[in-house]
Amino acid sequence: MLQEGKIYIGTSRKPDDSINKGEYLELKFGNRHGLITGATGTGKTVTLQILAEGFSNAGVPVFCADVKGDLSGIGAMGEPKDFLLKRAEQIGLDPYDFQEFPVIFWDLYGEKGHRVRTTISEMGPLLLSRLMNATDAQEGVLNIAFKIADEGGLPLLDLKDLQALLNYMGENASELSNQFGFISKASVGSIQRELLILEQQGAEHFFGEPALKITDIMRTTNDGRGAISVLAADKLMMNPRLYATFLLWLLSELFEELPEVGDPDKPKLVFFFDEAHLLFNDAPKVLVERVEQVVRLIRSKGVGVYFVTQNPLDVPEAVLAQLGNRIQHALRAYSPREQKAVKTAADTFRPNPDFNCADVITNLGTGEALVSTLEGKGSPSIVERTLVRPPASRLGPLTDAERQKVVDVSPVRGLYDEDFERDSAYEMLAKRAAKAAEQAEAARQAEEKPAEDTSGGSRWTLPGFGDDTAEAPSGKQARPRSSGYKRETIMEAAMKSVARTVATQVGRALVRGILGSLKR
Incomplete structure (x- = not known):
């Protein structure tokens, strides 16, 4: 069943339920992006897991978010459970070998993995505005803040740096407005309140140094397998805007830092964006356009992006058109919106004369999906009703002790676990304020002599x-x-x-x- 240069997804079935043929994702089209959709409990996470396993065995590093906490089992050897063995026999997977994979655990809060940080400067005003749900006026003030920081040599590393700079802008609004444009004290105050809310939601853990290096999520092992970076996102989902902004920042960093490679034999990195609808909920048009641009152009950097969500309508049409590899699990069609989603999903596939996609989507079983991947010269294959293969790694989460063992032997151990403090905007502005106060006091004493x-x-x-x-x-x-x-x-x-x-x-x-x- 396994073939060189391809990832085995599962085996398709004929209308009479007899076994048809194996369904594969060709590695050379792995950077053409993909979409995994389906209702809750239909098998999306297992599909994500087997694709991550396939890319890792092919030497491709993987980054994925563990939203529910059960993806961590990919770092442990699989277990021969009855329903897994039955599925392997049903699709003709012989031998069905179990395997553990090289995993690096990450966590913005530093509780279930290595700390992940970036700086305010690297985040930039656009994504920061998205994170704070800023108005146009507030976004303008943020752009001015970054301009002042650049021209004044003030590194913006964490939230207190930005707070200090905003305080300075509010106190000197009249003078700065003449040089950079109108700075509203009301907008400055609103941004400061939003920063306080972010701090209370735990965003201060995300901003600071040492910042994440892209190369550390693109590692390979000595035996040639790609490392699988798993981001613990169960707690992060309590603040979905922070989750979406972080993953969009990571995509943007990959786009800006990686060189052009054209169409390689296999991707340089594969990125799975679980709960993808959070990226587009209430997103301004400029942000959606940014996502579309990154998805369209990052392919030539050798990066494949796979969106995982419940409903294909969660993804804007402009982005949906860029996703060549499709795996559609069962959808429910109880409401008008769900019925529209079924029709949309069915219309995106290359039709199969043997069955009607819209009818089959609502009748798929757990672990069953409609699969269409790119083949030949990059055209989509005819959609097939497919039984997804069982994973080789553990199905289910690791225990805390098992997770800690993986963290203890991680190749990035000690690189991100401790905070690093250096002089930045907060300290520099404090020193300048203290110096100005000393000069004012000296002048006052001279006048009082x-x-x-x-x-x-x-x-x-x-x-x-x-x-x-x-x-x-x-x-x-x-x-x-x-x-x-x-x-x-x-x-x-x-x-x-x-x-x-x-x-x-x-x-x-x-x-x-x-x-x-x-x-x-």
């Missing part, structure tokens, strides 16, 4: 500075400063008047003498 009275050695201070009275050195009762100030002013005025008079008289005498000598 009392002047000496040359007449008798007593010090007199100008009004409005210091105390209202000053003590004379002689120990006599201090006089009010106002009277001393007036007396000093009168004396100075008199001396200046005398000096002007003497100078005028001397000047006139000199002029008369010069003119008289000229007359002679």
Whole structure:
């Protein structure tokens, strides 16, 4: 059943339920993306698992999210359960070998795997706006914040860096608006409130250093198998916007960092996006366009993206058109929207004259799917009703102890588990504020320094500075400063008047003498 250069998905059935032929996904078309859909409990997770196993054995690294917590079993040897053995016999899978796969566990919270982080700067204003559900005005302020950070040499690493920069922008809104455009203090305040909400939802665990290196999710083992990176997403799903934004950021990083490779014999990396509808729920048009662009162009980087969701209507039509490999599990058709989903799914397949897709979709059993993959020169194959093969790894989750053993021998152990702090926008702005405060204090003290009275050695201070009275050195009762100030002013005025008079008289005498000598 196994063939070189192909991933075995399962065996198709004829309308009379007899076995037909094996269904495969060709590795050279693995970067043409794919879609796995079906109602809850129809076998989507098992399909994801067997595809990940196939890519790993072919030497292709895999990244996938474990939404329900049961995908972790891919890191343990499979167990010979009756229903698995029965399926293997039914489809003619002989031998049915069990296997454990090289797995790296990741977790944004650092509880069930290695920490995954990125920086505010790497996230960028567009994805950050999506994460905060920002308005157009707030997104504009965020763009200005990133511009100020770039020009001012202020690294934005974590949430407190962005908070500090926003505080600075709010305090200097008038001056900065003249240079960068209007900065609304109301928008700044709204963004700060959204950042507080993100912090309470645990987003502070995601931002910081050391940031994830793309190369660490593209590892292969010494025996040539691709490492399977499994992201623990069961807790992350409590904040679905953070989950979707993180995975979209990861896609964007792959798109920006990987070189062009054209159409390789097999993908460089395969990316499974479970619960894909979360990516598009309430997403602004500019974000959907960004996803479409990445999906369309990342193929030439050798990356395959596979969306896993319940309903094909969850994926925008522009993105759906980019997904060449389709695996459709059973759908329910109780409501008008579900009936429309069935029709949409059926219409996306290359028809099979032996059966009606729309009728079959609602009658598929668990672990059964309609399969159509790219073949030949890249055209979709005729859709076939297929019994999906059983997995070689464990079906079900690892225990906490088993998971910890995998983490302890991980090739990235120690690289991401500890926080790394360096001077960034928060520290730099704090130092600048402290320096400015010191300079202001020095200037204030210089202005408050009392002047000496040359007449008798007593010090007199100008009004409005210091105390209202000053003590004379002689120990006599201090006089009010106002009277001393007036007396000093009168004396100075008199001396200046005398000096002007003497100078005028001397000047006139000199002029008369010069003119008289000229007359002679």
